[in-house]
Amino acid sequence: MASIVIAQTTVDDETKAYEIARAAVEARLAAGVHVDARMTSFYWWKDAVQHEREYRLSFKTTTERVDELRAWVHERHPYEVPQWIVLPTAGTSQEYLAWAVQETTARNS
Template sequence: MPASSATRPRALLVFTNLPDAASAEALANALIDRQLAACVNMLAPCTSVYRWQGATETATEVPLLIKTTPARYAALEAAIRAHHPYELPEIVAVPVTQGLPGYLDWVAAGTRDDD
C-alpha cells in the first residue's frame, strides 16, 4: 500500500561521520556544490566507540547532518562513498515526514537536479 502524503518523506536527514574537520568540510562543500544537499551541519568532534573487524575501536569523528530529498538520495550516497576516506562509511537516512512547510520547500528547492 503506498504511503499517504502525510507519511511520505518530504525530506531526508542523512548522518555520516568523518575523521577530521578538513574531510568533513570538503564533503559538505562537495554535496552543496552538486545540489545533493540543501544544508550540511558540521557538528563538534565526538568520540565514537565501535566494533570493527572483531576489535573494539575508539576514534574522534566529526558528525555531519545532511538535509536532502528522497529523489536525490541515491546520488548523495554515491557522492559520500566517492569522497569518504573510510572503507565502510556510516550513511544512515532518516525520513522527515513532517516539518515547517517553508523549510521543507527550501530543502526541495536547494536539491533540484538542474542537469
C-alpha cells in the same frame, strides 16, 4: 511527493568533513549540511573495539536525492565502510520543504 530526510555519516578529519559538506551543497545533493563538533565514537572493527575522534555530517536532502547523495558521498569517503544512516523527518513546514526541494534541484547555468 517530496519529503526531507537527514542522512548522516562520520569522518575522522575536520578538513575532510568540511570539504564533503561544502561540495555536497555545491553539487545540489543536499540543501544544507551540519558538521557537528568533534565527538568520540566507539565501535567494533576487525574483531576489536575501536575508538576514534570523529565529526558527524548531517545532510538535509530530499527522498528523491538521497540515493544519489549516498553514492556521491561513498565515492569521496575516506573509510572502507562509511556509516550511512537515513532518518525520516516529521512535521516539516511546507516552506522549508519547498526550500530544500529548490536547493537540491539541478540548475542549468
